[in-house]
Amino acid sequence: MNIVVLVKQVPDSGAERSLAGDGWSVDRSGGTNVINEMDEYAIEEALRLKDETGAQVTLLTVGPDHAVDSIRKALSMGPDAAVHVSDEAVAGSDALGTAKVIAAALGTLEYDLILSGAESTDGGVQVLPHLLAELLDIAALTGARKVTVEDGGLLVERQTEDGYEVLRASGKAIVSVWDTINTPRYPSLKGIMAAKRKPVTTLTLADLGVDAATVGRSGAATTVLSAEPRPARGAGVKVADNGDGGDQLVAYLTAEKFV
Amino acid sequence: MxxxxxxxxxxxxxxxxxxxxxxxxxxxxxxxxxxxxxxxxxxxxxxxxxxxxxxxxxxxxxxxxxxxxxxxxxxxxxxxxxxxxxxxxxxxxxxxxxxxxxxxxxxxxxxxxxxxxxxxxxxxxxxxxxxxxxxxxxxxxxxxxxxxxxxxxxxxxxxxxxxxxxxxxxxxxxxxxKKVAVVERVTAQKSARPELTEASVVVSGGRGVGSAENFALVEELADLLGGAVGASRAATDGGFYPHKYQVGQTGSTVSPQLYIALGISGAIQHRAGMQTAKRIVAVNKDDEAPIFDLADFGVVGDLFKVVPQAVEGIKNRR
Known part of the structure; x- marks a missing residue:
């Protein structure tokens, strides 16, 4: 079995994050870029299946040159190889543009199963698996908390707003996973050393046969009119509890008409 | 038209x-x-x-x-x-x-x-x-x-x-x-409380709540205000409250009229899920907790003293 894991380098959500001056894209120039946290669970799930079935695991990422640092870190967990699509023309792509690039890159790879995180901490659009499913004509099973590979198919438990669903699919599929699915492993020293020698293939849009005009800002079906940091919340009132903290709280809630 | x-x-x-x-x-x-x-x-x-x-x-x-x-x-x-x-x-x-x-x-x-x-x-x-x-x-x-x-x-x-x-x-x-068939659909027992993402009031508990049993206090305040109950990642990871109620980067994003954070320090992971709330109230014993930077009204104190007093106060007003 061949598994491709989609990984994304994002600004560390534990640090201040910003949009680039043009308002179109995430400012990724800072030093604090990490693998999207949810993607680590997708990598772990792929490695679990690799341990079980001997699957080949390839990472796929789209991002600027310095994304290679995150790729090496991810490889140290245990995947076999990585593909890095790096092209300035991709910058400013909307969700659909990004999906087109990923779909084209997947076209160059052998895969039976694609895994991704259920959400990214920067764009957070959640729609990517279904965009890819439409573009590649494969199954999409999103929000998985459990994945079982059966004969020629997949059984997935999907977390929903009302409870959970059990889904079955056959053929090629993309599955996005929640952080309840497993506990990602820490890279071992051996893994870190081995990661340095693992193959990382870098591809451009031309390599993929993607017309640069159909992606990036020029290909986007949406346009950004303005982007501003949300005004800071005004300083509030802070009181120390001297035995009447609860009463003061009720007084506040009453004044604000919540009680 | x-x-x-x-x-x-x-x-x-x-x-x-x-x-x-x-x-x-x-x-x-x-x-x-x-x-x-x-x-x-x-x-x-x-x-x-x-x-x-x-x-x-x-x-x-x-x-x-x-x-x-x-x-x-x-x-x-x-x-x-x-x-x-x-x-x-x-x-x-x-x-x-x-x-x-x-x-x-x-x-x-x-x-x-x-x-x-x-x-x-x-x-x-x-x-x-x-x-x-x-x-x-x-x-x-x-x-x-x-x-x-x-x-x-x-x-x-x-x-x-x-x-x-x-x-x-x-x-x-x-x-x-028809590539993905739904084999089974399991609906979790519906609580009488409003849904987390739709509620106009959300009362959440964090690490400071300390245990699953103590979440009863969070629930009591939420019920008095007709609100939903949420939890920080520390609380769900600690097994105090089910994961589906997590508010934050890796849980739900809520935008209620009133958000009450009890025993939540306010790490970015949590703030990401609630900072667009119209009014934010925090109770935390740590004066330096970052949640107070967001709070419209904050009480520095022991939530096990402050919240029961508030609960009594609200009951007395009715």
Whole structure:
């Protein structure tokens, strides 16, 4: 079995994050870029299946040159190889543009199963698996908390707003996973050393046969009119509890008409 | 007047509040028509509420395939309807399914998609929150019928009675859209509390609550205020409260009128899920906790003293 894991380098959500001056894209120039946290669970799930079935695991990422640092870190967990699509023309792509690039890159790879995180901490659009499913004509099973590979198919438990669903699919599929699915492993020293020698293939849009005009800002079906940091919340009132903290709280809630 | 399609988000025979918000929002762009996609019998219990909030028409697409397979059949039927009606815009809820249908629609129709929208102007300009509400972006769709997913609790629904004329939609689902079968659907026991993402009041507990038993205090305050109960990641990871109630980067994003954080320090992971709340109240014994930077009203103190006193105070006022 061949598994491709989609990984994304994002600004560390534990640090201040910003949009680039043009308002179109995430400012990724800072030093604090990490693998999207949810993607680590997708990598772990792929490695679990690799341990079980001997699957080949390839990472796929789209991002600027310095994304290679995150790729090496991810490889140290245990995947076999990585593909890095790096092209300035991709910058400013909307969700659909990004999906087109990923779909084209997947076209160059052998895969039976694609895994991704259920959400990214920067764009957070959640729609990517279904965009890819439409573009590649494969199954999409999103929000998985459990994945079982059966004969020629997949059984997935999907977390929903009302409870959970059990889904079955056959053929090629993309599955996005929640952080309840497993506990990602820490890279071992051996893994870190081995990661340095693992193959990382870098591809451009031309390599993929993607017309640069159909992606990036020029290909986007949406346009950004303005982007501003949300005004800071005004300083509030802070009181120390001297035995009447609860009463003061009720007084506040009453004044604000919540009680 | 131009027609605006509002894809109905409902649960257990009841229209979710976000649907009423979308019907209200849609009126800025044109005349709202609701679209119900589901198994036979889905639309009947929803129609009255849809009419009350301004649906001139209710397109009813009912077929077992819409329920028996994941998302793709709904997107297929909706794509055909959009192609036929050429609406001014299509509004869906920013929940899991709404976003997924919208994504598929964007590929099928080549249309622009804007997610997590909190306001929509008459000219189609949409307001979105990014980076968990720390940036405000205004965007517009430039290609095709705008596809917009609307974040719950973006506005207060306003009633505007309309005809809610039922219009049947023919459903023919291709094999291509039947790749993922729903084998079983397990509905968790519905709590009497409002849903987390829809509630106008959310009371959350964090590490400082200390144990699963102590969450009863959080629940008591939430119930007194008619609110939902949430939890920080520290609390769900610690097993104090079920994971599905987690508020934050890796849980739900909420935007209630009032958010009360009890024993929550306010790490970015948590703030990401709640900082667009209209009013924020925090109780924490650590004077330096970052949650106080966000709080409109903060009490530095022991939540096990402050909250019971507040609970008594609220009861006495009734």
């Amino acid at each position: 131009a027609e605006v399609l509002v894809v109905v988000d409902a649960s257990g025979g009841t229209v979710r509040k976000v649907t009423l918000e979308m019907l209200t929002m849609a009126r800025a762009l044109g005349e709202p028509s609701a679209v119900v996609l589901g198994a036979p019998g889905t639309a009947a219990p929803l129609t009255a509420a849809l009419g009350e909030y301004g649906a001139a028409k209710v397109y009813v697409a009912e077929h077992d395939d819409l329920d028996g397979f994941l998302v793709a059949p709904k997107a297929e039927v909706l794509a055909a309807l959009v192609a036929e009606k050429s609406p001014a815009a299509v509004l869906l809820s920013s929940g899991q399914e709404g976003k997924e249908i919208a994504g598929r629609l964007a590929v099928k129709l080549g249309n622009g998609l804007l997610t997590d929208v909190s306001a929509l102007d008459a000219d189609g300009t949409a307001t979105q929150s990014v980076f968990a509400g720390s940036w405000v972006v205004k965007s517009k769709v430039t290609t095709g019928v705008p596809l917009v997913t609307v974040r719950p609790n973006s506005l207060t629904p306003e009633a505007a009675p309309a005809a809610a004329e039922q219009v049947g939609v023919e459903v023919a689902v291709s094999d291509k859209a």
